[in-house]
Amino acid sequence: MVNDIPVMAEPPALPVEKVLEALRIAFTDLVQRRAVQPAQTLTPLVGGGDVIASQGVLEGVYGVKVSPYLPQAHGGPVVSAWTLLLSTGTGQPLLLVDSAELTAVRTAATTALAVDLLARREADTLAVVGAGPLARAHLRYARAVRSFADVRVYSPAVAEGRRAAGFDDGVRLASSVDEAVSGAHVVLLCTSAARPLLDAAVLPAETLVTSISTNAPRAHEIDPQALNKLDVYGDHRPTVAGAAGEMVLAAEAGVWDPSMLRGDLSELLTGGCPPPSGRRPVFFRSVGLGIEDVAVARLLIEG
Incomplete structure (x- = not known):
C-alpha cells in the first residue's frame, strides 16, 4: 500500500x-x-x-x-x-x-467481442496464428463466445517443435499458416509480425480475420492491398485508421480510405453500422484503447 x-x-x-x-x-x-x-x-x-x-x-x-x-x-x-x-x-x-x-486480457477480450459481433453464428473452426501469451488469451476468450469444434494453432516455434505449452488436447498444431487457416471460419492473428502473414482477400466470404497491434512501426499482419476487398471494421473509428499499419499504408497507396471503414465496436453493439455483407471476407483491427x-x-x- x-x-x-x-x-x-x-x-x-x-x-x-x-x-x-x-x-x-x-x-x-x-x-x-x-x-x-x-x-x-x-x-x-x-x-x-x-x-x-x-x-x-x-x-x-x-x-x-x-x-x-x-x-x-x-x-x-x-x-x-x-x-x-x-x-x-x-x-x-x-x-x-x-x-x-x-493488457493481454483486454486485448483478447476485445477481439472476442468482435468475434461475437462479426463471425457467423455457426462458426465452428478456429485458426490462431501465434503461440505466446496473447495467442493463448485469445483462444480462451474466443472459446467463450463460440463453440469451436476444430481449433488449429500455428507459429514457427510450434512448427519446429520448440514450444507448444499452454494449449490443451483440443488444439491441433499446424505446420504452416496455410494449413491452420484452410477452411477456418475465424482466424485470429496474434503475432509481432511487421509484414503480412496472409492474403485475407483470397479467403472465403464471411471468413473473419482479426489483427492486433505491436510495437513494430507500421506493423501489419495482412496485405494492405487487400483492404479494399474486405469488409473492414475497427475497435474505435476515430483512432484505428490513423494507427493501424495496414490502414495507413493502404491509404498512402491510394487503395483504401478511412471512409471505407464499415464500423467499430460501439456501433456494432448499438446498431449504428451495417453488419458484414456476407459477400466478402471480414477484417477486424484493434489498436488498443484506454x-x-x-x-x-x-x-x-x-x-
Missing part, C-alpha cells in the same frame, strides 16, 4: 464473462457519451525509446496506462505497462496495477 492506494504487481485472474461484459458496457457507454476516449499519445525519449499513454474515462473513474518501450544496448527492449485509476468524484487514486497481464484498460482494471476494485 502507498498512501492507502492498492498497488498490484500480480493482479488476480478475472472471470472471462465478467471481463467481456465490462467491455460491452464500456463500448456502449462510449457511443452514448457516458464514457470518454482521448487519443493515445506517444512521447519519444531522449536517446531512444518512447512511452505510450492510453487514457479513458468511465463512470466515476479516470484511468491512464503508461507503457514504456526502452531499447537496450544488449538484448531486447524493456517493455512494461502500469495502469493508474483515479476517482472522478474525489480526485484520489484508487489503484495502481501492473498491466502486463491485464477505456479497455480502465474497464478491466476497475473490475479489480469492484470485487
Whole structure:
C-alpha cells in the first residue's frame, strides 16, 4: 500500500464473462457519451525509446496506462505497462496495477467481442496464428463466445517443435499458416509480425480475420492491398485508421480510405453500422484503447 492506494504487481485472474461484459458496457457507454476516449499519445525519449499513454474515462473513474518501450544496448527492449485509476468524484487514486497481464486480457477480450459481433453464428473452426501469451488469451476468450469444434494453432516455434505449452488436447498444431487457416471460419492473428502473414482477400466470404497491434512501426499482419476487398471494421473509428499499419499504408497507396471503414465496436453493439455483407471476407483491427484498460482494471476494485 502507498498512501492507502492498492498497488498490484500480480493482479488476480478475472472471470472471462465478467471481463467481456465490462467491455460491452464500456463500448456502449462510449457511443452514448457516458464514457470518454482521448487519443493515445506517444512521447519519444531522449536517446531512444518512447512511452505510450492510453487514457479513458468511465463512470466515476479516470484511468491512464503508461507503457514504456526502452531499447537496450544488449538484448531486447524493456517493455512494461502500469495502469493508474483515479476517482472522478474525489480526485484520489484508487489503484495502481501492473498491466502486463491485464493488457493481454483486454486485448483478447476485445477481439472476442468482435468475434461475437462479426463471425457467423455457426462458426465452428478456429485458426490462431501465434503461440505466446496473447495467442493463448485469445483462444480462451474466443472459446467463450463460440463453440469451436476444430481449433488449429500455428507459429514457427510450434512448427519446429520448440514450444507448444499452454494449449490443451483440443488444439491441433499446424505446420504452416496455410494449413491452420484452410477452411477456418475465424482466424485470429496474434503475432509481432511487421509484414503480412496472409492474403485475407483470397479467403472465403464471411471468413473473419482479426489483427492486433505491436510495437513494430507500421506493423501489419495482412496485405494492405487487400483492404479494399474486405469488409473492414475497427475497435474505435476515430483512432484505428490513423494507427493501424495496414490502414495507413493502404491509404498512402491510394487503395483504401478511412471512409471505407464499415464500423467499430460501439456501433456494432448499438446498431449504428451495417453488419458484414456476407459477400466478402471480414477484417477486424484493434489498436488498443484506454477505456479497455480502465474497464478491466476497475473490475479489480469492484470485487
